[in-house]
Amino acid sequence: MKAIQITRYSDTPTLTDVAEPSPGPGEVLIHVAGAATNPLDLKITAGYMHEFFPVKFPYTLGTDVSGTITALGDRVQGWAVGDRVVARLDPSAGGGYAEFAVVPADQLVTAPTSIPLFLASGAATAAATAWQALTEVAQVQAGQKVLIHAGAGGVGSFAVQMAHQLHAQVITTASGAGVQIAHDLGADEVLDHTAGPFGAELAGVDVVIDTVGGAVEEHSLDVLRPGGLLVAVPMPPDTERAASRGLRAEFVFHASDPQRLAAVTAMLDDSIRVLLDRTLDLQQGREALEYLAAGHAKGKIILTPYAP
Structure with missing residues (x-):
């Protein structure tokens, strides 16, 4: 599968072929429909967050994802293949800027039904x-x-x-x-x-x-x-x-909290909307991060599935 990775701090994010991951106990595999960019991705790439979120290289960028469950690990309850979900990944683990991502089942929330699935990733952080x-x-x-x-x-x-x-x-x-x-x-x-x-x-x-x-x-x-x-x-x-x-x-030190995420995700079906600046496919991940760094985005920049 394709993923956007860095091999060291201050590296240029690069689209790379990597092995598709498998979910372990308590985890699910999702086919990523959307992966929202965040300033945190830039800070992690630069090494500014090492004290708080140390990473192992090669590192796949991205924390905010929405998608469809394609496989379940052992001991996963309450979720099924085909469920549409949103999650915020542990920044130290990353993994969102990819075609597939492994997510702990206890960090998943149900995706809103009134908006396109990819767009829901914009709310995660x-x-x-x-x-x-x-x-x-x-x-x-x-x-x-x-x-x-x-x-x-x-x-x-x-x-x-x-x-x-x-x-x-x-x-x-x-x-x-x-x-x-x-x-x-x-x-x-x-x-x-x-x-x-x-x-x-x-x-x-x-x-x-x-x-x-x-x-x-x-x-x-x-x-x-x-x-x-x-x-x-x-x-x-x-x-x-x-x-x-x-x-x-x-x-505000933002840490992943599925209860909070479930609350704000539910608002997407009711009272708030994701302000979308643009979508770019996974192949344009570097351009997405460069645009984010320029500081002119109006709302969210979201990466969508790889389109060769």
């Missing part, structure tokens, strides 16, 4: 991270003023929709076509971040969901009310800087 940030870390309540950065991005597009569903006052940043996209997703106010510093237009924000980091984190502190909370997604925030100003800052 991004939607679950947004839900974790909003409900588990920030515990956003109705009526709160919430600023979400990059509202047309991967995590941000889900966070805007979810915050709207929570009846928060949703403010987000975007640019270009992303401004209208963010409005369409449910944002009450969209700030064009290319027009100047966003802090000049805001005050009294209860919660900031920072999906960007860097200077955006520091500027976000300026708009928070006393005691307000900054929730950082891409990297741990400067908690001491926040505390010195009477503010709080917390980091």
Whole structure:
């Protein structure tokens, strides 16, 4: 089968012929319909995540998959060949950017029925991270003023929709076509971040969901009310800087959780949608990662089955 692998850190991801894996006890084999790209894939490739997610080479990239079960390992219960599923793979194991992937059965959730199967892979990390940030870390309540950065991005597009569903006052940043996209997703106010510093237009924000980091984190502190909370997604925030100003800052370390994933996947049949930037087939995996790294994607980039 075909898979996108690296043989060392900082390697160029390459489409490679590898042996089709077999499921072990407690595992299933799925035929991959979609594999969503994430910034985590870039960080793993560069070696930045070795302390948290050490990998063995050759390493097949990809954590977010949807597909159909084709084989069951021993002691698997509750699943059958032909079931349509979604899963987030252990980042240290990877394996998503391939024609087939082995998944622990206890990490599977049922795929939504109202959208194409490949599209469901786009929720595995991004939607679950947004839900974790909003409900588990920030515990956003109705009526709160919430600023979400990059509202047309991967995590941000889900966070805007979810915050709207929570009846928060949703403010987000975007640019270009992303401004209208963010409005369409449910944002009450969209700030064009290319027009100047966003802090000049805001005050009294209860919660900031920072999906960007860097200077955006520091500027976000300026708009928070006393005691307000900054929730950082891409990297741990400067908690001491926040505390010195009477503010709080917390980091979302996203770990796979099938209960959380099942909850957000169910929302795809009801209240939220996957914002899709583009699909590329597995043969175009390198191009997909290069486009992701450029930082201009509006929503998710999803790899679909190999098309020779």
